[in-house]
Amino acid sequence: MHLHLFGAIAWIGGSVFMFVLGVSLTNKQHQKEVYPHVGPIFGYFELVSLAVLVSTGVLLTLENGLFELLFTSDDSEVMQYLRTKLYIVISVIFATAVHFVIALKTNNKLRTKIQNLVSRASSLFILFANIFILHYAIMIRSIL
Ligand code: HEM
Numbered sequence: 001m002h003l004h005l006f007g008a009i010a011w012i013g014g015s016v017f018m019f020v021l022g023v024s025l026t027n028k029q030h031q032k033e034v035y036p037h038v039g040p041i042f043g044y045f046e047l048v049s050l051a052v053l054v055s056t057g058v059l060l061t062l063e064n065g066l067f068e069l070l071f072t073s074d075d076s077e078v079m080q081y082l083r084t085k086l087y088i089v090i091s092v093i094f095a096t097a098v099h100f101v102i103a104l105k106t107n108n109k110l111r112t113k114i115q116n117l118v119s120r121a122s123s124l125f126i127l128f129a130n131i132f133i134l135h136y137a138i139m140i141r142s143i144l
Pocket of ligand 1: 001004012054056058061066089133137138140141142
């Protein structure tokens with residue numbers, strides 16, 4: 001649980017910080033100086049925290065006897081919250097993969113309009129989805 005919480009702090013804190021950086025660093029020259037250095041470090045930091053979250057999350061579901069219930073038709077409140085949380089986590093993993101592929105392909109290069117749009121949309125989606133994940137995590141915890 002401690003590791004899961006630490007992972008959540010790192011993952012969500014990182015995405016909020018990058019959002020603030022994205023909004024405040026509007027000067028193109030400054031962006032060119034900062035992103036090529038910060039981007040890869042941030043990317044790998046976020047990947048590690050996501051891996052920690054998923055692995056400790058699986059352990060927590062096992063520990064609470066919820067893992068087996070995921071594959072049954074159990075429709076209790078806690079399972080509804082857990083399933084909803086997991087659907088959002090899966091979509092966040094997908095959005096992270098999309099964002100990561102564009103970042104890897106275009107670091108130090110000029111992006112096309114569509115790459116820019118998809119990259120921004122995916123990071124905005126991750127930011128908002130995290131708020132919902134946090135909400136469902138709190139609801140699950142309040143039942144267990
Ligand atoms: C982006 C990914 C995730 C985030 C940000 C996240 C966040 C959190 C947080 C903050 C809590 C603690 C809530 C509280 O104390 O009120 C929590 C609890 C929990 N999480 Fe996650 N989580 C994530 C992924 C997962 C995954 C993938 C699983 C399962 C496979 C999972 C299973 C659980 C369970 C079962 C608890 C409750 C544990 C308990 O009360 O003993 N989480 N999560």
